[in-house]
Amino acid sequence: MAGPRFSWGLPRLYFRFYVALLVSLLLFALAVVMVWNRSGGPLERSNATLAMVIQNALAPADAPPAAQQAALEHMAAGLGARMTLYSRNWEPLAVIGAPIPGHRWRQHEMGGPPPESYVRLPDGRRLLSSEPLGFTRPKAMLHNALLLLALAIGIAAFPLVRRLTKRLERLQQGVESLGAGDLTARVPVEGKDEIARLAQSFNRAADQIEQLVGAHKTLLANASHELRTPLARIRLALELIKDGVDPKRRAGLEQDIAELNDLLDEILLASRLGATHDNAELEELDLLALAAEECARYDDAVLNGASAVMQGDPRLLRRLLRNLLENARRHGVPPAHVTVACDERKATLAVWDSGPGIPEEEFERVFEPFYRRRGTRDNSGAGLGLALVRQIARRHGGEARCVRMPDGRGSFEITLPLAATPK
Secondary structure (H helix, E strand, O other), X not given: XXXXXXXXXXXXXXXXXXXXXXXXXXXXXXXXHHHHHHHOOHHHHHHHHHHHHHHHHOOOOXXXXXXXXXXXXXXXXXXXXXXXXXXOOOOEEEEEOOOOOOHHHHHHHOOOOOXXXXXXXXXXXXXXXXXXXXXXXHHHHHHHHHHHHHHHHHHHHHHHHHHHHHHHHHHHHHHHHXXXXXXXXXXXXXXXXXXXXXXXXXXXXXXXXHHHHHHHHHHHHHHHHHHHHHHHHHHHHHHHOHHHOOHHHHHHHHHHHHHHHHHHHHHHHHHHHOOOOOOOXXXXXXXXXXXXXXXXXXXXXXXXXXOOEEEEOHHHHHHHHHHHHHHHHHHOOOOEEEEEEEOOOEEEEEEEOOOOOOOHHHOOHHHOXXXXXXXXXXXXXXXXXXXXXXXXXXXXXXXXXXXXXXXXXXXXXXXXXXXXXXX
């Protein structure tokens, strides 16, 4: 039975959630930066105001060095700070205390870290101070804060998003298992949100489906078993009164009883195959040898092929072969041809007769239970033979289909997985 399958063609749900969150954070950060650059933050405007106040307090840029020194000493009185005033070209104009090297600030302007407080005046001069003057790089502080915030939210959100989608993946696995025939499939109920309520609804639906299917199988099996008793009585009565029954009518009654008995057998087998778990143990067998044994039961069956070793239930595979050969005998033109071919992973069993075969528009319908083709020369049979062929093939992990051969005739093709080759 096929297990749950996943499609990896599209990004996983948790990845899409996570990317959507990161994109939202990025758009928010870009919007804040644009608003900041457009209107100017209060910190940045205060720095610009401070730079203008300092420029007004200092001597003009073209004043003599003595005037520059006097103005700087007057402005720095009582601050206890070392200060150095540089020109636009980083030439020292005035110094209080030990000079503050300007090359370090050149590095800062090129992307290096700021060593001390720094104010760039509107006329291009630079004032370096050992004490803070205003606020340090408010725009850079905003950008760094937004970057760290987005990084922190992104890291913290990943396990939350993954935990949410993990529950959805477990729910998906439960749905696929139930669809594959495992009626015992249930999903854990985690949390108290919408996903938890969805898991509860799935479990309730799975319980109801399991009960309905179980009741249907029980009813079908019991009815089939109960019908065997009156069939046995009818057969016994027919044997007792065989001298008083017209031979033609007796032959018709015996054929009807045989067909009804075959129908019960196939209904019981279909019911067992529909069960989720089969207790039958698989055996290693050769499909070609099995086909040879079944073909020997028919005078007009021709077998060709190669050995194909696989793991399977010999009883069910014999029934598969017998149903195909019986279908060819009843509805086809002898002889029936059987071939077994294999490659590295699968065996292919093909069965066809010498007649025209099945029309292409009925390739799928012939596998429906109780479907009978119009115009066939023999309408006997239970109508479940080909449906059982497909069920048995799928029980072994294979498939049954009708295909068109190169000469235009139809053929039944069964593919079955081979046994794993030991390394």
